[in-house]
Amino acid sequence: MNSISVQSVSVTLGSTKVIDDVSFDVAEGDYIGLVGQNGAGKTTLIKAIVGILPCSKGTIELFGTKVEDFASWKDIGYMPQMGGSDKMLFPATVEEIIALGLISGARFPKNLTKDNRHDVEIAMQSLGISSLRKKLLSELSGGQKQRVLLAKAMVNNPKLLILDEPNSAIDTKTREQLFDVLQTMNEKKKTTIIVITHDIGHIGRYASKLLYIDRKLIFYGSFKNFCESKSMTKEFGGETQHLMCHQHE
Amino acid sequence: MNIVTILQYGFIERALITGSIIALLCAMLGVVLVLRRMSMMGDGLSHVSFGAIALGLLLGITPIYIAIPLVVIVALFMMKLSTTKIYSDTTIGIMSSVGLAIGVVCASASGGFNVDIMSYLFGNILAIGQTEMMVSIGITLIVGIIMMLLYQDILYICFNEEQAKASGIAVEKINTVLTIVTAIVIVMTVQVVGIMLVSALLLLPAASALQIARGFKATMVIASIIGVISVIIGVLLSVIWNVPTGALIVLVNAACFSIALLIKK
Numbered sequence: 001m002n003s004i005s006v007q008s009v010s011v012t013l014g015s016t017k018v019i020d021d022v023s024f025d026v027a028e029g030d031y032i033g034l035v036g037q038n039g040a041g042k043t044t045l046i047k048a049i050v051g052i053l054p055c056s057k058g059t060i061e062l063f064g065t066k067v068e069d070f071a072s073w074k075d076i077g078y079m080p081q082m083g084g085s086d087k088m089l090f091p092a093t094v095e096e097i098i099a100l101g102l103i104s105g106a107r108f109p110k111n112l113t114k115d116n117r118h119d120v121e122i123a124m125q126s127l128g129i130s131s132l133r134k135k136l137l138s139e140l141s142g143g144q145k146q147r148v149l150l151a152k153a154m155v156n157n158p159k160l161l162i163l164d165e166p167n168s169a170i171d172t173k174t175r176e177q178l179f180d181v182l183q184t185m186n187e188k189k190k191t192t193i194i195v196i197t198h199d200i201g202h203i204g205r206y207a208s209k210l211l212y213i214d215r216k217l218i219f220y221g222s223f224k225n226f227c228e229s230k231s232m233t234k235e236f237g238g239e240t241q242h243l244m245c246h247q248h249e
Numbered sequence: 250m251n252i253v254t255i256l257q258y259g260f261i262e263r264a265l266i267t268g269s270i271i272a273l274l275c276a277m278l279g280v281v282l283v284l285r286r287m288s289m290m291g292d293g294l295s296h297v298s299f300g301a302i303a304l305g306l307l308l309g310i311t312p313i314y315i316a317i318p319l320v321v322i323v324a325l326f327m328m329k330l331s332t333t334k335i336y337s338d339t340t341i342g343i344m345s346s347v348g349l350a351i352g353v354v355c356a357s358a359s360g361g362f363n364v365d366i367m368s369y370l371f372g373n374i375l376a377i378g379q380t381e382m383m384v385s386i387g388i389t390l391i392v393g394i395i396m397m398l399l400y401q402d403i404l405y406i407c408f409n410e411e412q413a414k415a416s417g418i419a420v421e422k423i424n425t426v427l428t429i430v431t432a433i434v435i436v437m438t439v440q441v442v443g444i445m446l447v448s449a450l451l452l453l454p455a456a457s458a459l460q461i462a463r464g465f466k467a468t469m470v471i472a473s474i475i476g477v478i479s480v481i482i483g484v485l486l487s488v489i490w491n492v493p494t495g496a497l498i499v500l501v502n503a504a505c506f507s508i509a510l511l512i513k514k
Contacts, residue, residue, distance in 0.1 A: 050415040073417030091468040109400045
């Protein structure tokens with residue numbers, strides 16, 4: 001079964017068509033790098049996939065169910081761009097924020113169960129933030145915040161993990177740690193992963209496929225095919241394409 | 250006059266009970282409004298309340314009965330406008346001015362700013378009757394249960410609305426419920442501190458708690474304690490010193506906020 005099926009989808013914001021007739025499938029266990037220039041519609045496409053924005057045309061299915069009817073949201077981990085990190089005064093502790101994904105939808109204030117605490121602990125350990133559990137978001141650095149938000153997205157052990165520019169605001173070492181964690185999830189748990197990024201060369205080292213959009217779908221295939229694609233040479237110019245394909249070697 | 254003597258008066262008892270439960274609601278709701286950057290909503294809706302109350306007085310209807318449905322309708326209209334066509338602060342500004350203008354016209358038509366209008370403008374908690382107290386307790390119970398029931402979802406929405414939506418939370422429905430609850434609480438609060446001071450009771454306890462609390466639940470609890478204590482101290486001091494109660498409640502709240510700021514430093 002496909003994790004995601006996008007068929008002839010268009011998304012219109014105001015009077016602007018931001019996504020125009022895009023179709024693709026993401027198989028379970030795929031690791032997709034969603035790339036494109038600023039304003040290409042990457043975030044809009046992801047927001048439509050997770051049901052935040054409606055499609056003006058076409059259909060989106062998650063695990064075989066139309067997104068409008070989809071109910072197993074605990075199977076989806078989503079980390080939006082700068083998600084929550086602008087909430088400088090938000091009073092929740094790191095532990096509370098990570099646990100949000102576990103007890104969302106519950107009625108009345110809930111204390112974490114033993115199993116919940118275990119899941120939060122595993123998520124914190126995998127990202128090296130156990131020592132931050134009692135800190136407030138406002139007391140963390142940009143990189144620490146990013147790791148907390150990633151821990152929140154993956155605490156449910158989701159089948160599909162979608163991250164919108166996870167490597168913004170973090171240093172190179174933290175970035176590599178983060179991508180190692182993602183790779184482990186993809187290889188060992190067969191988690192389907194989609195990462196939005198501008199760094200095509202970097203994501204090319206990890207992703208099984210690149211999805212390049214510019215309002216329309218421009219390219220969908222392996223990094224190797226991307227580097228060898230004549231249409232991509234035409235899109236970027238030979239020198240830029242070579243730089244993207246070889247800068248991280 | 251000492252505190253024991255003061256507490257023996259029925260009107261003081263009613264003021265303390267009604268004031269405390271409304272302060273509790275305002276504090277909890279205030280935390281949600283502040284975190285969602287909707288602080289000015291309280292101010293805007295209190296001005297709309299003024300228009301509705303003045304209309305009620307003009308028509309000879311108990312103001313709270315006309316104010317609650319009218320303010321709820323306006324609040325929902327404001328929510329609809331700000332999610333589609335206009336920035337929310339612009340919507341609040343427009344409704345605030347229109348509400349105030351309607352209030353002034355109605356007050357003028359009913360013979361100018363009489364005692365009734367003045368008591369709603371600056372609050373008259375000591376004049377709260379048995380029926381108003383029981384209505385306040387009933388509404389507080391209903392609103393309190395709704396807030397507790399939706400606590401986890403509200404927490405998530407306060408943190409990040411989009412993430413909450415992507416987790417399957419019915420954000421629009423909960424926003425509608427919160428808007429209705431806010432409108433009702435504001436109309437009730439008008440009775441305690443008056444239209445001019447509503448947003449203070451709504452925002453000061455929340456702003457104080459946010460300076461010192463660690464954790465969302467702790468913020469709610471601390472804001473509630475500050476809100477209730479401010480009402481109790483404000484009511485008692487206002488009787489002892491013979492100064493307007495609403496204003497004193499706000500000043501005690503402001504003192505708590507200053508202390509919280511100092512503690513944070």
